[in-house]
Amino acid sequence: MPVLPGAEPFRHEGGEVGVLLCHGFTGSPQSLRPWADHLAERGLTVSLPLLPGHGTRWQDMQLTGWQDWYAEVDRALCELLERCTQVFVFGLSMGGALALRLAAKHGDAVSGLVLVNPGNKVHGVAARALPVVRHFVPSTKGIASDIALEGSQEVGYDRVPLHAAHSLRTFFRIVDGELPQVTQPLMVLHSPQDHVVPPADSARILSRVSSTDVEEILLEQSYHVATLDHDAERIFEESYSFIGRLAPSLGKKGSTTGG
Template sequence: MPVLPGAEPFRHEGGEVGVLLCHGFTGSPQSLRPWAGHLAERGLTVSLPLLPGHGTRWEDMQLTGWQDWYAEVDRELRVLSRQCSQVFVFGLSMGGALALRLAAKHGDAISGIAVVNPANKVHGLSAYTLPVTRHLVRTTKGVRNDIAKAGAEEIGYDRVPLHAAHSVRNFFRTVDSELPQVTQPLLLLHSPQDHVVPAADSARILSRVSSTDVTEILLEQSYHVATLDHDAERIFDESHAFIGRLAPSVGKKGSTTGG
């Protein structure tokens, strides 16, 4: 199935500091493409993969689960780690959960993580019936385009396959149990007005990680897809400064070249 225009993966070969970006559930690299471009222009090596089952049609997603999505970002992390002296992992929504699991599993191989409106739980009464309803109903309404900025559009599915929703619920439970293993510096940015992921998810993550270098930033002007919203530039600037503080090699070995 062809990838939707704009939803393609992105890769930039820059300097010796690398960044892996993880997009969200039912979304695509398009939601993080401006962030990836910002980092690439500043000379970083950037990888923004397309998760399996995403960026085409929802029927394709129905055939995948969290193990497939995690395997993709895990593979990309290993590629970056072989070519870069330091690697950071960033994520939006479920991509934030993917970033946190990578941090829990890979330890010192990751120098820091930055997450935007990270998801920790599937909320609502319907979440508890997913094990049964996924066999009776194929899809539910999608969650894309929670953006305050007029004219901004997110490429994503307008339907959510319930098999995939059940899988992501199990994934969040797995990640939650692993949060104490996260020790890396953490930058967490979240929107008080988020109609997809409540603030309770960020609070839960902050309360369970073992990181001692933690920065929390509120994105007052944005909704869930803050990387395409009014606070996007702030996210880009804060995350680049986060890297600069932790990676002294930024700016070396060609990492000042744009892309």
């Protein structure tokens, strides 16, 4: 099955500091590509993988689960760790949960986390019915393109596959239990107006991690896919400053070279 235009994975060979970017549930690398480009242009080594079952058609996602999505970002992280002296992990939505699990599992190998509207729970009455309903109803309406900026579109599925949603619910529970193992410096940027993930998810994450170096930033002008929204540039700049503070080898702006 061909990958949707714009949903292709992205890789950039830069300097000794690496960043892994994790996209969201039913989304694609397209939602994070401007962020990845921003970092690549500043000399960082960047990896933005396409998660299994994503970026083609929603039916393909029915055959995948959280173990597949996590295995892909884990593989990408290990590649960066072999190549770089320091590696940071950034994530949007479910990508935030993937980032948190990587941090919990890999410890000091992950130098820091930047999360944008991270997911922590599948909300609503329907979530409790998922274990049964998914066997009778294959999909429900999509969650892509929750963006305030007019004309900005996310490349993602227009349907949510319910087998995959059930797996996501399980994954969120696992990650929630692992949050106290997260000790790395952490920046959480979240939108008060988010129609996919409520602010309560960010609050829950912030209350349960063991990180002591924590920064919380509100994205007042954006909805869920804030990386393609009004606050995108702010996210890019804040995250680059975050890396600069924690990665001495990054040096001054422009001192590293990228291809």
